[in-house]
Amino acid sequence: MQTAAKNFDFHEYEDYKKERYSKESTMKKVKNDNSNNKQNKKKSAVIRGSQKKVMFQALFLGAFLVALIVGFTAFGTTTEYNINKMEGQISELKNDINDINLQITAKSSPETIESRAINELGMVYPSASQYVYINSFSEGVYNNTK
Amino acid sequence: MSGKVNVDTKRRILILFVACVAALLVLCGRLGWIMLVNGEEYSTKAIEQQTKDTTIDASRGIIYDTNMKELAVNAPSYTIWVRPAELKDKKGDVKSMASILSEITGRDAAEIQTELQKDSALVRIAKDLDTEQANKIRTYMSKGELPGISVDESTKRYYPYSTFASHVIGHTSDDNEGIAGLELFYNDYLSGTKGRVIRNTDASGRQISYGTEKYYEAEDGLNLVLTIDEVLQHYLDNALESAYYGTGASRTMAIAMNPDTAEILAMSIFPGYDLNNPRIPTNEKDFEEYNALQSNEDKIAYWNKMWRNSLISDTYEPGSTFKLITTAIALEEGLTNMNETFYCKGYYQLYTDVLKCWRYYNPHGAESLSVAVQNSCNPVFVTLGLRIGAQKYYQYLDNLGFSEKTGVDLPGETSALMYDRNTIKPTELATMSYGQGVSVTPIQLITALSSVVNGGYLRKPHIVKEILDDDGNVIYKNDNKVIRRTVSEQTSAEMREIMESVVAKGTGKAGYIPGYRVGGKTGTADKVINGRYAKGKVYCSFLGIAPSDDPEIIVLFIVDEPAGAVHYASTMAVPYARDFLEDALVYMQVEPKYTSSEAANLSTGTVTVPSLTGYTVEQASAVLSKLGLGTIVMPENSTAAQEVIDQYPKAQTKVNGDSSVYIYTE
Numbered sequence: 001m002q003t004a005a006k007n008f009d010f011h012e013y014e015d016y017k018k019e020r021y022s023k024e025s026t027m028k029k030v031k032n033d034n035s036n037n038k039q040n041k042k043k044s045a046v047i048r049g050s051q052k053k054v055m056f057q058a059l060f061l062g063a064f065l066v067a068l069i070v071g072f073t074a075f076g077t078t079t080e081y082n083i084n085k086m087e088g089q090i091s092e093l094k095n096d097i098n099d100i101n102l103q104i105t106a107k108s109s110p111e112t113i114e115s116r117a118i119n120e121l122g123m124v125y126p127s128a129s130q131y132v133y134i135n136s137f138s139e140g141v142y143n144n145t146k
Numbered sequence: 147m148s149g150k151v152n153v154d155t156k157r158r159i160l161i162l163f164v165a166c167v168a169a170l171l172v173l174c175g176r177l178g179w180i181m182l183v184n185g186e187e188y189s190t191k192a193i194e195q196q197t198k199d200t201t202i203d204a205s206r207g208i209i210y211d212t213n214m215k216e217l218a219v220n221a222p223s224y225t226i227w228v229r230p231a232e233l234k235d236k237k238g239d240v241k242s243m244a245s246i247l248s249e250i251t252g253r254d255a256a257e258i259q260t261e262l263q264k265d266s267a268l269v270r271i272a273k274d275l276d277t278e279q280a281n282k283i284r285t286y287m288s289k290g291e292l293p294g295i296s297v298d299e300s301t302k303r304y305y306p307y308s309t310f311a312s313h314v315i316g317h318t319s320d321d322n323e324g325i326a327g328l329e330l331f332y333n334d335y336l337s338g339t340k341g342r343v344i345r346n347t348d349a350s351g352r353q354i355s356y357g358t359e360k361y362y363e364a365e366d367g368l369n370l371v372l373t374i375d376e377v378l379q380h381y382l383d384n385a386l387e388s389a390y391y392g393t394g395a396s397r398t399m400a401i402a403m404n405p406d407t408a409e410i411l412a413m414s415i416f417p418g419y420d421l422n423n424p425r426i427p428t429n430e431k432d433f434e435e436y437n438a439l440q441s442n443e444d445k446i447a448y449w450n451k452m453w454r455n456s457l458i459s460d461t462y463e464p465g466s467t468f469k470l471i472t473t474a475i476a477l478e479e480g481l482t483n484m485n486e487t488f489y490c491k492g493y494y495q496l497y498t499d500v501l502k503c504w505r506y507y508n509p510h511g512a513e514s515l516s517v518a519v520q521n522s523c524n525p526v527f528v529t530l531g532l533r534i535g536a537q538k539y540y541q542y543l544d545n546l547g548f549s550e551k552t553g554v555d556l557p558g559e560t561s562a563l564m565y566d567r568n569t570i571k572p573t574e575l576a577t578m579s580y581g582q583g584v585s586v587t588p589i590q591l592i593t594a595l596s597s598v599v600n601g602g603y604l605r606k607p608h609i610v611k612e613i614l615d616d617d618g619n620v621i622y623k624n625d626n627k628v629i630r631r632t633v634s635e636q637t638s639a640e641m642r643e644i645m646e647s648v649v650a651k652g653t654g655k656a657g658y659i660p661g662y663r664v665g666g667k668t669g670t671a672d673k674v675i676n677g678r679y680a681k682g683k684v685y686c687s688f689l690g691i692a693p694s695d696d697p698e699i700i701v702l703f704i705v706d707e708p709a710g711a712v713h714y715a716s717t718m719a720v721p722y723a724r725d726f727l728e729d730a731l732v733y734m735q736v737e738p739k740y741t742s743s744e745a746a747n748l749s750t751g752t753v754t755v756p757s758l759t760g761y762t763v764e765q766a767s768a769v770l771s772k773l774g775l776g777t778i779v780m781p782e783n784s785t786a787a788q789e790v791i792d793q794y795p796k797a798q799t800k801v802n803g804d805s806s807v808y809i810y811t812e
Binding site: 091092099102128133 | 215219276278306307376377737
C-alpha cells in the first residue's frame, strides 16, 4: 500500500515534475523567446538599419552606373552625330574644291587660252623669221642654212 | 495571436503564387517560342531594319593627254527629288516652290509645279545640277521653304575641254558607263569596282555609335594616259575648222601619227560634239536638222551618226593617195625603178576598156616614175598594177594590213572592202592601182603608209600610251612592237624622195613650208553612196610627211564633199594640212633648215614671187596666200578653174611681204 501509495505519489510527483518541467520549459522558452525576441528585435533593428544603408548604397551605385552608361551612350551618339555632320561638311568642301579645280581646267583649254591671248592680250603668232633656235649642243644661237 | 496565419490567407497566397508562376511559365514559354521557333526570322528582320547597306561608288578613272592634262574627269552631280505626299502633309506652297526651283534649275516653273503635285511617291525634279545650284537649294531647304525636297549627290563624268577630241574620248551614260570612244573601249579599266558599307543605323539613318560597321573599300578605276598631244590636237582642230568653212565641206577629218611608233598624236573630225551634252549638235546647221526630227528612232540614228568615228568605222575610196601603195609594191618587187621613163598619152587601153588619165585633154607625155607620182598620172599606175599582178598585189595588201583591222584601241573599227582576189578582173586591178574600186579606212591607209616611210616597219596604231593607278604605278605600257616588215629600207627611202618631189614640184606644191622638207600625195576620189558613185561628191585628201628625210609626223587630211564645181585636193586639202604641219613642226621643235634664198627672204622680210603659170586661179591664190601675198585676178570675172597664163610681178621677183600679185587668165 505504501508502494502503491508511493507509486501513486511517484507518478503524481513525476507528473508534477513533468508539468512543472514543461511549465518551466515553457516559461524558459517564453523567457528565451522573449529574450530572443528582444535580441532578435534588437538584431532586426540593427539588421534593418544596416540593410537599409546597403540598399541605399546599392541603389545609389546602380543609379550612378545607369547614369554613367546613359551619359556615355548619349555622348557617343552626340559625337557620332557631330562626326557625321562634319563628314558631310568635309564632303561638301571637297566638292567645292573639286568644282573650282574643274573650272580652272576648263579655262586652261588651248582654245580658251589662244582666244583670250589673241583677243584680249593682243598676242600675235611669231613669223618664221622671228623664231630663234637654240642648239642644245653648243652655246649661242644659230640659224641653220643649207 | 502572433505566428498564427489564417488558413484562408495561406490559401490566397498559395493561389496567387501559383497564378504568378503560371503567368511566368506562359511568358517563358512564349519567349522560348519566339526565340527558338521564330528566332531566326525576327533576327533577320531586325538586322534588315537596323542595317543600312550603302554602295560606295568607285571613282571612274581619269583620261589624260600625253602631257598629263586632264581630258575626262569626275565632277559632283546633284539630283533633286520631291516626295509629293510629304509636301502635302507639310502644306508646302507649291507655286512658290516651283518658282524657286525654276530659278535655280532653269526649268519651266509650270512643269515643275505639275511634278510637285503628281500622285507619285517620288518624283525627280532635276538632275546633273552643279554644286552651286545644290547649295542654293539646300539654303532654301534649311529655311523650310522647300518641304519634301531632297538633294542626292552622285558623280558624273565631266569633260573640261568640251568638244576637244570628242570622237576619240567618247562619252558616258548617266550611269557612268562608256557609250563611245575610249570611254567605251576601256570601260572595264575605267569603271573600277564598287564598294559597300554595312552599318547599324537608327530610324533616321544615322549610324549608332555602338553598332557594327563593315566596310568593303571601293576600287577606283584606272587612269589612261593617251598618246594624243593637247597642243597638236588643237592645231589639227584649227586646220579642220578652217578647211570646213573654207571649202564648204560637209565635214573634215584628219589623223596625225608618229610614223616610227604608230602613236596617234591627234585625231579629229569637224564638226565634233560637246561631250558634256552629247545629244545636242554644236553646229547651228546641224542643230536645225536635229530639231526637225520627230521620232525617237530618227533621233537615235542621228546621235549614232554624230558620235561615229568615220576615221576608223567607215571606209572610203582613197583615190590617188593609194598610188603610193602601188609605187611601193612595184619598187619593192623590182618591177620599176627611179630611172624608168613612162609615157602618158592621156589614157590606157585595157582590152575593151579605156582608162583615162585625169589630164586626158593634155596628156603628160614622157615622165619618170617620180614625175608620174607628182603628176598623179593614172596610166602609169595601171601599168605598174598590171606588172605586179593580182596575186602579188593582194599579198602586199595583206602585208600592209589592208585585209584585216589595224587593232587600234577604239570601238567600232571596220575593215577594207576590196575585190575578191580570186575573181578580180584586169580592169578592176587596174583601177585599184590608182585608188578606185577599193575602200579602206583612213586609219588603215595612214598605218600602211607609216610603215612605207619609216623604213618598212608595220606597227599597231594606238591611242593609249599607259594605264596608271591612282598612285601613278604603271599597270600597262604600250611597247610599240613591230608587227612585221613591209618594205625594205631602200624602197622606203625612195618613197620618201618621191613624196618630197610631189610637194616640191607636183600637185602638193601648196604644202611647201620654208625650211622644211615636206613630202606627200594628194588624192581626189568620187564618193560612193549606196553602192554608186555620187555625182559631184568627192573626198579630197592629202597624206603628208615631215621632215621627209626622217619623218617625225605623218598626217592624213580629208575633206568630205567640198562645195563648188571644181574639186582638187591641191586646193581643198593641201593648204590646210600644210598649216597644221607648220604649227606642228614648230611645236615639236623640229628645226628648219633654210636654203640660202629662204634665209634671205626671212632676213629681209621680202618674199620671192613663185611661178604661177599653169596653176588654176584657185591654186595660184592659195600659193600666194601662204606666202602672205595678195592676189588680183585679171579679168575680174575669171573663174576659179581657169588657168593662169601670166603674172605680174614675174616669177623670182622679190617683193615686200604684204604685196599683191596680178594673175592673168587671158
